[in-house]
Amino acid sequence: MAKEIGIIVGSLREGSLNRLVAKTFESILPKEYEATWIEIGDLPLYNEDLDQGEIPAEWQRLRDTVQNVAGVMFFTPEYNRSVPAALKNAIDVGSRPMGENVWGGKPALVVSASPGAIGGFGANQHLRQSLVFVDMPTLQQPEAYIGNVPQHLDGDHFDQSTTQFFSTILDSYLDFLERFTN
């Protein structure tokens, strides 16, 4: 049976460059793995009061889905040198209630993409900080800052050398993931 790998995209917009990066990663996943897209756009903002009694169905869906994947690949834009609020909210929702953090132990990959030159470096690093606290072992090298994205496109898809770079990242991540999973 194929191993499920979660994909979370920090951008909610339809034409998202990060979603395109994520789709490209999905397209080069070896057949032993299957992508599970984890959508975060409809999650109510985290509020501890809502975690008493019956919780929002969208939160339950996120928590159940994350619990069932072997690892998670994050693709994030940079908003004001940090992660978009929607992505931080998803991490918060999955981390609670106290003692029931669903992220813990799941190997993670962090990829940031931007039309700007520094490839979402700030978002990438801020995301890593949160992943430390929710106890996700995260691939350290190679790092994946995808800058100047429009220059790496060939029509509506990434050019060959960029896709090759994505393959290198993905292979390293899957090797890393296999060290943590059976």
Ligand code: FNR
């Ligand atoms: C941005 N953008 C941006 N880019 C960047 O490199 N560093 C930054 O700090 C910011 N800040 C920022 C804030 C907000 C609120 C928005 C909406 C945008 C530009 C951003 O990189 C660009 O819009 C990307 O295309 C967003 O990613 P997606 O949606 O294409 O995946």
